[in-house]
Amino acid sequence: MKQFVLLILMMPVVVRVSFCQDQTIKRDEKPVLQGTIKVIAKSYGDSVVLRWAPSDSWAWNKLNYTGYIIQRITLDEKDNAKKELMTPVPLKPYPLEKFKTVFKSSNTNAAIAAQCLYGRNFDMGLRKGQGAIEDEATVSDARFSYTLMVADYDAGVAMATALRFADKNVKKAGKYLYRVMPAGTVSQGRVDTGSVLVENNTTAVNAKPEIAEGIAFDHLGELHWARNGMWSGFYIERSSDGGKIFTLLNSLPFISSRPDPAALKKDSSKAKLFALLQTQHVYIDSLPKNYTNYVYRIRGINAFAEISDYSGSVTISGKDLTAPVAVNMLNPQFVSGRSIKLLWKKDFIEGDCKGYYVTRARTINGPYETLNQQILPAATTEFTDNFAFLHGGNFYIVVAADTTGNIASSVPAMGLVPDNTPPSIPVGLKGNIEKNGRVNLYWTANKEDDIKGYKVYFANAPDHVFTQVTTGPDTALQFTDSISLNTLTKEIWYKIAAVDYNNNHSEFSAAVQLKKPDIVPPTAPVATNIVVQKSGVAMDWIQSSSADAVSYTIYRAEEKQKPVPVARFKHIPGIISFHFTDTTVTPNTNLVYMARTIDEDSLQSPFSLPVMATIHHTAQRAAITTLKAFYDIKAKLIHISWQYTETGDYFFILSAAYGTDSFRPIRSFDKQKNSYNDLNPEKGITCRYTIQAIWKDDSGNTMFGQPGVVIIPQ
Template identity: 30%
Template sequence: MKVNSYTHLLGRATVQSLPFALRPLPIALCFLLFASSAWGQQKKTAVSPKTPMDTSLLGKYRVGVMTKSFGDSVVVRWAPNQSSFFRQALKSGYLLTRRSVIDNKTTKLDFQETILPWTLEEWLKNTARRDTLAAACAQLVHGKNTPIGATEAVTLDKILEQQNQNDLRMMVALVLADSHPRYARGMALGWVDKKVKKGVQYLYYVIPLTDPQTYPVEVAASSVVNDGPGAPLKMVPVRPESGEHLIKLKWNRRLAESAFSSYHVERSTDGGKTFRRLTKRPWIQPPADQMDDIIQYADSVPQNYRNYHYRILGITPFGELAPSEMIVGMGVDKTPPPSVEQLNAKHLNGAKVSVTWKYPTATGDVAGFVVAKATNLEGPFSPLITEPLGPAAREFTDTTAIPYLPNYYKVIAVDTARNLGHSLPVYCIIKDGKGPSKPKGLQGYIDSTGFVRVVWDMNPEPDLMGYRVVSANDRKHVFTVDTKGYLALPVYNDSVTLNTLTRKKYFRVIAYDKNYNPSEASDILELIRPDKIAPTTPVIRDYVVSDTSVALSWAPSSSDDVAYQLLLRRGKSSERWVELAKLTKDISTYTDKTIKGSAEYGYALVAVDEAGLRSETSFPLNVQTPRITPQKVNGIKAIVNPDNTVLVSWNYAVPNCRFVVYRAVEKEPFLSYDSVYDNRQYQDKRPPAKGIVQYAVRVIYPDGLEASLSSVVKVALK
């Protein structure tokens, strides 16, 4: 007998070898059809040899079990994981075994009960006659699926339909079993154990009494210490969302399903004093897809802008109700106001457009109107005002109309709830009589082949059609059109003859819009035909050489198109010419102050005309600069120190020089006395004991050049 074989298996269990299902089941009683081992972990224990099992099916059929202590009782809940297994267990029932854990960590058998579903008579006896949920439970236990007709063909669709009926029965049964322990007991999915003692640890085992060979299943167990229910569960946070006569209540599915399998929704219309239940039966919302993380309940309310108070009651697998915090929501007006009628847009002048419309005065919640404009029938439309016009407004003047673009207008009615009633767009025809702005930034050139290029800045007008270029050989002549058609880009290319006495060519540009309105002609651009004849060469006439500079004078080029002159210099005749100065065409003298003494320099001139042609280099002038005498030392001073030594000091700006100190005693001549390097003072430590002593200093440069002797300074020694 199946019961005896399982009893034999459980009779020798110890605490250390018992399989505990200690992990709570998140909504498992509702969805074990699809998942799950979350009800608990089962110990892989071999069954008695008297009842052989098909070990290949182990793991396919499972029973999850969980327990909870309430102090005066312990509620045990379980559920199978497969619909056909569930239907078979309804017929055979389950074996419930309880064992107590004693002090020496061993267990003793308390009782074994065979749990069968209630008969119809037991349902009538144990539940109220108006309990519709109890009737539904009884139907799930004793009802039958719609059979396949005797004359119907057995197809895959028919088989799947029978399977779907079984799946649906199991899912509904698990939801109803969660809602109250009475329903769980009636469907053989739960047990309320009232013969318990506080503080005692109990082990509960659930075994389906099905054929072990057909439905091999491992023993499911759960452990509980009867120390009371503990802190009550709290419902997860709920947030409201307003709609038109509608309030949506939303909460997180992942957080809620870890503790609750279904819900009740209650509403209060008296500020939360009393609540009325909106869900007559436990309410669930299966996920729409794997990414569905939100549970949402929508409640229709009769009145907008009125506060309604709600609370959500989460139903645990043990039939407990966990109320949420009180939530306040209200319905809001989402109905847009009527659209305006007889919308019209008329061009006044320039950039002004008058927009008028009509609107029924009976609409009482209109807050105002917004006028919007677009350049396309499909939009996007941009508002022309920052704040809506008043509800009495029926016209608006747009001062930003763009004549060269399409102008579409809409008027949007706005009600007090900020709902928008859009009108159909209307088109405004604008008479454009104003041309584009004056072209600017003309530049150009004529190269040595006669090629002409003229460029200018692009006009900013979006309706620009193109440009026409006009030219003349004199500013006072009539300008004639050079272009055929209109230039799309601000570039004009042409060619002119260079064999003409008229050296200059004048150009102007006129812009046209798409309505053929011309702009004001641009400023005149003057271009000069290139000159192929180089200017005449300047001639150096005179020069003056000193030890600090070379002064030059020359006769400039006689050509009238000279733009500037280049003064060239070189060190020796073998060196290359270097540009010394760029001078205007009228200058005829220049002083070179960057020379060195005792050096050779060569000078020449080149004239450059307006076309960039250079004259030949003038006949060079070669000069020899004289030897430069260094400047003598100045600011010489001498003082007698307390120790009867003499300190001589002086000033000199040139670095890296050697200074020779001269001394004369009484009427004797000056003699070289001592020297210092790159220093501006000297201390005479061996002066005469007394008398008049004179000092002077001479500077000697690193290249050996010597300056004259400095002024003399005297000191009296006593």
């Protein structure tokens, strides 16, 4: 009930209100309750009436005991002040006995005020302990609020509760400052003085409230009008004869409370109503009859117990908003061709039931179209749809309508025209794979009008079983998949199938083969058989094991220098290695050789393991030309011999090349050795041998001579 406090505090602008500032509490003082007296005033020419109210229930209780005193300060044209005490005896509420003698027992407002001041607790079921303290505070707030309310509604009650004072000793156009203050010390707190400045001019024309709108419902009417703080309550009147005779609907003033925000948190469904009640008063009236005009008008009552003139009137006519009972749909039945028969029943046909509309949709959620332009009579229980959809479902809703336009819809029922024909095979499937593994597929739409969607399938090989990727038919003409590129398979295949509304599936489309982007670099080649010759540095490179290798780049770096490319070779499938001789070397240098593989997606392998070669400045000696080799069939070995009679400190290196392999050193011998047996050679291959003399003092090595060749029989 605290909202009624505002009815006194927020009054017309015929007065100017000012309040004393709260005094600062010193540090060594104990905290006390703070309150004030709010004062308003209205001039009538021959008198000035004051109304006031304490700001809190505790202050009201204290001031009922100490009483109020009123001081008037008369201001002349020069604003000279003359102070007068208007209440030699403090104003206090009437004793209970005086209430009984002054007011008739039928005066409800006086009875409420007396009960608030002197009655027992409103609720005898108070809790104990801390709960009792809280309950008593709530009861005190209620007594305070109800007292302020009835003081607004009845001037005599306002006087009796010491909340009103009439100053009749005033002059017209006089300027007066009134101060209302406690008559004594308020224990356990402080209540500040309230003041108001009044110019006693002719009283202002009484305002009146206005109804903003009237809304009609089924046997109900709802009135809205603005909250503006001017009025403490309202009287509502209604006329059923066009405004000739009005009847008062409420004996006590009506006011609609602002909603409690805590209640909104508990029930958010009332948010719209709560928002309305923040700015509008809402009054709901029961209408005896629908379709009868009822005229409404209101009057306001302010804090001075003045009743306003009548507002303008609004007319409300209730209307039937009760829908008929919906029909019960039976299972639709296929007849033939495109015909489906609908059946329904209605247990009770209302007197105002006008008939039915039959609606149809492809899906249960609509949109629905009306099949009959003319409403079917109320006694109808069947309808035949001769143009049902051939493909997919037919969902039907029967709508019952009454004479005032209220409708009720049945539960949807589905009918089917049998369809066993699958869609045509989808065409135009194409796509691509991005480097992040995103697969983009596109295709051409089927021409059938009953296509529900498409399913997408994939396989890692064209002869594998294709697995469905999509969860169900999708109407889109494109699909995005995500795959891992770190796999052994380099391609992926996709197919699609079309699905109609009867779940018939087309045959698979032609598969589209998509190549996966290569993100794995190839393996590097491996250097072998490094030989420093007079013509340069010779070496063999074992090719990369990567299936998509395309070429190789050989790099050379001198000591402490960056490697630079010196040669490029194509990858030749089917061979193990390729040979490279670097003829651009310079004497007395240390060289490092590395190589990289390039695949068909231009990815490069890491550098191979480096190999080193040292180029010495030595003279080249003549090749050894006496090497001979023959195959001993009985011993199953190859006998190699040579003759070399040069003097000096040297040794021999024998190199061999088996089949298509390159030459590589196989043995070394001191200079006294002049033969060697190569045991268990492989059958059916060609073996080549060459020998070189290497001087230990770097004075020069022999060049490679013409190789001895032996063909091993099968």
